[in-house]
Amino acid sequence: MRDKTIRPIVLVLLPLLLVTATASPAPLRISEDQKIVHVLNRIGFGARPGDVERVLKIGIPAYIEEQLHPERLSDTLADDRVIDLNSLTMSRSKLLEQFPDPQQLARQLGIRNPNQNKNAAADPNAAPADQRKQAKARAELQEYMVENKLQRPPQLLQQLISNRIIRGVYSERQLQEVMTDFWFNHFNVYWDKGADRWLTTDYEVNVIRPRTMGKFKDLLLATAQSPAMLFYLDNHLSSAPTPAVEALRKRANANNNKRTPGINENYARELMELHTLGVDGGYTQKDVTEVARALTGWTIDQPKVNGTFVFRPQMHDRGEKTVLGQRIPANGGIQDGTRVIEILANHPSTARFISTKLVRRFVSDNPPQALVDKVAATYRKTDGDISEMLRTIFYSEEFNSPESYGQKMKSPFEYVVSSIRTLGGDTGGNQQIGRAIGQMGQALYQYQAPTGFPDRADFWTSDGALVARLNFAVTLTSGRIPDTRVSLNGFKDAQAAALYLGSPDFQKR
Numbered sequence: 001m002r003d004k005t006i007r008p009i010v011l012v013l014l015p016l017l018l019v020t021a022t023a024s025p026a027p028l029r030i031s032e033d034q035k036i037v038h039v040l041n042r043i044g045f046g047a048r049p050g051d052v053e054r055v056l057k058i059g060i061p062a063y064i065e066e067q068l069h070p071e072r073l074s075d076t077l078a079d080d081r082v083i084d085l086n087s088l089t090m091s092r093s094k095l096l097e098q099f100p101d102p103q104q105l106a107r108q109l110g111i112r113n114p115n116q117n118k119n120a121a122a123d124p125n126a127a128p129a130d131q132r133k134q135a136k137a138r139a140e141l142q143e144y145m146v147e148n149k150l151q152r153p154p155q156l157l158q159q160l161i162s163n164r165i166i167r168g169v170y171s172e173r174q175l176q177e178v179m180t181d182f183w184f185n186h187f188n189v190y191w192d193k194g195a196d197r198w199l200t201t202d203y204e205v206n207v208i209r210p211r212t213m214g215k216f217k218d219l220l221l222a223t224a225q226s227p228a229m230l231f232y233l234d235n236h237l238s239s240a241p242t243p244a245v246e247a248l249r250k251r252a253n254a255n256n257n258k259r260t261p262g263i264n265e266n267y268a269r270e271l272m273e274l275h276t277l278g279v280d281g282g283y284t285q286k287d288v289t290e291v292a293r294a295l296t297g298w299t300i301d302q303p304k305v306n307g308t309f310v311f312r313p314q315m316h317d318r319g320e321k322t323v324l325g326q327r328i329p330a331n332g333g334i335q336d337g338t339r340v341i342e343i344l345a346n347h348p349s350t351a352r353f354i355s356t357k358l359v360r361r362f363v364s365d366n367p368p369q370a371l372v373d374k375v376a377a378t379y380r381k382t383d384g385d386i387s388e389m390l391r392t393i394f395y396s397e398e399f400n401s402p403e404s405y406g407q408k409m410k411s412p413f414e415y416v417v418s419s420i421r422t423l424g425g426d427t428g429g430n431q432q433i434g435r436a437i438g439q440m441g442q443a444l445y446q447y448q449a450p451t452g453f454p455d456r457a458d459f460w461t462s463d464g465a466l467v468a469r470l471n472f473a474v475t476l477t478s479g480r481i482p483d484t485r486v487s488l489n490g491f492k493d494a495q496a497a498a499l500y501l502g503s504p505d506f507q508k509r
Contacts, residue, residue, distance in 0.1 A: 029402060033052055033056070036052050036055045038404070038405050038406075039394075040174075041418070041509035043175045043362070044067070045178070045417040046421050047421065049487075049489075064394050067174060068213065068390060069387075073173050074172065077172070078170040078171040078172070081166045081428075082162070082163050085159040085162055086098075087201055088201060088205055092199065092202055092308070093305065095156065095198045095201060096305065096307075098149075098150060099151050099152065099156050099197075101197075101304075102141060102145075105141065106141050109140075111140055153197045156200075157191055157445060157446075158431055161444050162430065164444060165427065166427065166429040168413070168417035169429075175390070176213070180209050180212055183211075183219065184204055185447075185455075186452060188451065190447065192446060193232055195300075195304055196231055196232055199226075199231060199303075200228050202226075203227075203229070207222045207228075214386060214387075216379070217341065217345035217383070220275065220344070220345055224271070224295075224341055227303065227307045229267070230267070230298060231300060233267035233270055234266045234267065235268075235295055235298055236300045236303065238264035238265075238292060238296050238298075238299075238315070239262060239296055240263070240317035241262050241263060241317075263293060263317070265288050267295065268289075268291035272344065274451060274452075276345065276347065276350040277344065277349040278350075278353035278356075280349075281350070281353060282324070282349055290321045291323055293317040293319070294328060294336040294337050294339070295336075295340065297312045297315040297316030297333075297334070311333070316336070318330055318333075324344075328340070348376075348380070350384075351377075351379035351384070354389075355378075355379055356372050358389060358390070362390075363396075363399050364398075364404060365455075365456045371398040371399075374396065375392050375393060378391075406505060406508045406509070407508065408509050409456075410507060411453065411455075412437045412442040412460065414509065415440070416440075419472070419501050419506075420476070422506075423486035423488070424487040426484065426485050427485075430481070430484065433481060433484065436472045439465075440460070440468045441460060441465040474498045477495075477498045
């Protein structure tokens, strides 16, 4: 039965929520506690009970340095909480075995079209015989999966979401969690695109997470060779225009096949526009074509069976290339692609573009140009050392100024995790929480465009998204989320806690 107290809370909170995106006047001065809260909100997901006192004791600089060296921090609490998420440690082949494609499995078992017209049983116009056949096929497949302890692919997605939520709430390595979220969004892939259902887990766990604060060029190369990225942006299909390939292309065009063989420029374009130089970074369409040529042959070994990166010389364009004015000699093989990564990583436009995005994430929706220039200089001086760029930001006047305090809107993921943290909560990161984040406008791992979610307040502040935040606050504080409990210490009751979570001050960081 629906709690009758929810509607009064909604009526009180809704006006507050609808003005959340409006910039609050910056405080003239901020106290030491406020400075600590600011740091905990920006380089982590907010304070758990006791965090402010701990940072006050060791000092803000010591806390920042801890976070810049996550390898020095024990994270057993978070590790123990995700130990049952078995897919996170499986090989790609094991994922395909344990979380099979239902239609592919049905074909292997000789079960005919269990998902075809899957709503036939509920369709009053469907022939009774068809309804029975479909129901029998689905039941047969389900029985086989249960008997063999197999799960459907959406469980892979749920485990990824649970891992992200649990680590956000419990991890001592808060900055690493923030940067995992940041870099996955920067190098976005769409989980629901074909083979990426089985490739995204490895992409986050083994490609993104270990490189969040290393050298940018290493992260860039790792994403370029990731099967998840190769599949998402179609580079695994990109092949030199040999006579045989051209014959296949003509045949595909004649059959109106969208996946025509030959050079595919999708990844090359996004590599420059979104991953490195930026849309105004000084490249041309000719550069896009040349980069695509250099990356031909960078493909995937059996995407639906093995799913590992492989370079196929027979697919590679062996001719000379020129990228951003730099000559790449002929017959370079796989080195053509690594040379492209090096050229892009070392380009001044990349230093500016990456610095701008980092300053936007940690300081302001409108990044101060002076700080962007300082961070870009650090990029160039340190060969793109991400931790050094972050250090430049965290010790900057702009980051620590009163004007920066409380001026960034939390994304739905940040809002949910910080809500649980601030109430000293415990959670298993269940499906209801992931669904709530999606209802606020941030369906994790499911943003189709390669741009990733925009990092600005106006993207998160539609009326519907803000009301969804309110609904989550009420549901959380009233104890209605399975496997999730919070403490109301310091609040009069659940309504007071919900009012706090719905306030404009808490919505921001």
